[in-house]
Amino acid sequence: xxxxxxxxxxxxxxxxxxxxxxxxxxxxxxxxxxxxxxxxxxxxxxxxxxxxxxxxxxxxxxxxxxxxxxxxxxxxxxxxxxxxxxxxxxxxxxxxxxxxxxxxxxxxxxxxxxxxxxxxxxxxxxxxxxxxxxxxxxxxxxxxxxxxxxxxxxxxxxxxxxxxxxxxxxxxxxxxxxxxxxxxxxxxxxxxxxxxxxxxxxxxxxxxxxxxxxxxxxxxxxxxxxxxxxxxxxxxxxxxxxxxxxxxxxxxxxxxxxxxxxxxxxxxxxxxxxxxxxxxxxxxxxxxxxxxxxxxxxxxxxxxxxxxxxxxxxxxxxxxxxxxxxxxxxxxxxxxxxxxxxxxxxxxxxxxxxxxxxxxxxxxxxxxxxxxxxxxxxxxxxxxxxxxx
Ligand code: GDP
Ligand code: MN
Numbered sequence: 001x002x003x004x005x006x007x008x009x010x011x012x013x014x015x016x017x018x019x020x021x022x023x024x025x026x027x028x029x030x031x032x033x034x035x036x037x038x039x040x041x042x043x044x045x046x047x048x049x050x051x052x053x054x055x056x057x058x059x060x061x062x063x064x065x066x067x068x069x070x071x072x073x074x075x076x077x078x079x080x081x082x083x084x085x086x087x088x089x090x091x092x093x094x095x096x097x098x099x100x101x102x103x104x105x106x107x108x109x110x111x112x113x114x115x116x117x118x119x120x121x122x123x124x125x126x127x128x129x130x131x132x133x134x135x136x137x138x139x140x141x142x143x144x145x146x147x148x149x150x151x152x153x154x155x156x157x158x159x160x161x162x163x164x165x166x167x168x169x170x171x172x173x174x175x176x177x178x179x180x181x182x183x184x185x186x187x188x189x190x191x192x193x194x195x196x197x198x199x200x201x202x203x204x205x206x207x208x209x210x211x212x213x214x215x216x217x218x219x220x221x222x223x224x225x226x227x228x229x230x231x232x233x234x235x236x237x238x239x240x241x242x243x244x245x246x247x248x249x250x251x252x253x254x255x256x257x258x259x260x261x262x263x264x265x266x267x268x269x270x271x272x273x274x275x276x277x278x279x280x281x282x283x284x285x286x287x288x289x290x291x292x293x294x295x296x297x298x299x300x301x302x303x304x305x306x307x308x309x310x311x312x313x314x315x316x317x318x319x320x321x322x323x324x325x326x327x328x329x330x331x332x333x334x335x336x337x338x339x340x341x342x343x344x345x346x347x348x349x350x351x352x353x354x355x356x357x358x359x360x361x362x363x364x365x366x367x368x369x370x371x372x373x374x375x376x377x378x379x380x381x382x383x384x385x386x387x388x389x
Contacts, residue, residue, distance in 0.1 A: 001210045003210065017172065018172060018200065032068055035069070041061065044075060101121030102172065102173055102193045104116075110140050112141055113140070115147065116137060118137065121193065137157075168201030172201050172203065190206055242293055249268075250303060251268050251304065253276070254290075257313075260309060284315055291323050294324065298331065304378075304383070306337070307341075308340045310342050312350070339371050341371040
């Protein structure tokens with residue numbers, strides 16, 4: 001789960017990590033109120049789960065409350081890399097003397113944590129990583145010891161942090177690491193961590209990813225998740241108890257069983273197509289589940305064709321076939337092609353049901369590979385087949 005900056009900073013405050021004073025606001029009027037309360041110069045920041053807001057114009061400085069309102073009016077509703085801005089964070093503007101980079105993450109390959117620090121922090125850190133990787137100190141930290149003073153010294157020296165910031169940066173990094181471990185995060189990143197005019201080091205930005213596997217022992221996760229909007233399709237999927245993940249392609253996928261569904265994604269990619277989703281209807285899926293799944297997939301307007309790949313076991317292919325027809329009855333506007341491959345329990349009966357129904361947009365293929373190739377070929381020259389909602 002990727003937190004919004006304002007959530008990450010609330011988490012930071014619990015661990016005593018220095019962050020600027022501020023509050024999240026869902027409207028320009030609310031932003032004005034927060035700014036008035038803070039007094040003086042403020043910064044208004046778009047809240048989206050993606051970086052690069054500074055470069056996209058999603059961060060603006062304002063001299064007073066009226067200016068904060070105007071800035072919020074510009075930022076709210078903005079689209080940043082496909083993420084719509086619905087909230088802004090209004091903070092007291094920092095007095096920035098220097099900008100650094102600091103982070104902790106899990107390095108699975110090394111079976112250790114990885115700490116990174118650089119004096120070249122700020123909005124160009126990706127470029128620094130690509131062109132001047134030596135400027136970023138990388139220190140592995142054993143999970144058995146946790147962060148030790150010598151780790152932090154190495155990070156600061158190798159990262160080129162100026163002497164005057166060492167004391168403040170050490171405290172900041174230590175508290176960041178405590179938060180990282182204690183909150184079961186997989187990433188805690190502060191870019192920039194800034195040296196202020198009066199010599200303090202604070203977290204001006206905050207990026208935190210939490211490990212969802214730890215939700216059972218982190219009561220806070222549920223509250224944080226409730227504030228993060230799901231993609232529309234995933235919300236519907238949750239309500240209908242469907243195992244659905246949205247992807248970016250144009251070919252809808254339905255399979256039964258996680259393994260078969262995953263390999264269905266692979267064969268579609270191999271046939272030159274891009275899957276639009278993962279949807280495992282599971283074992284024992286009936287007609288109603290099938291109908292709900294088709295409805296859900298075509299609610300994604302990018303979908304041009306659907307590939308239904310079923311290997312019947314507990315799931316009966318005749319039920320699946322009835323489900324497909326039932327779904328089409330409920331969705332008379334759906335004209336997009338559907339390619340069905342049925343095998344296993346009651347496959348013959350399932351195929352017969354589809355054949356008798358003689359629907360123009362349903363085609364069948366005997367093997368997974370042929371079905372995938374057909375589903376890909378049928379998208380050529382087609383606009384989006386999705387339905388309006
Ligand atoms: P990101 O671009 O999404 O990573 O957003 P950041 O929070 O890192 O902000 C980007 C840049 O905006 C920072 O590197 C700063 O240069 C600038 N910025 C952010 N907050 C302040 C502030 O309080 N005062 C000033 N002067 N600049 C700020
Ligand atoms: Mn940043």
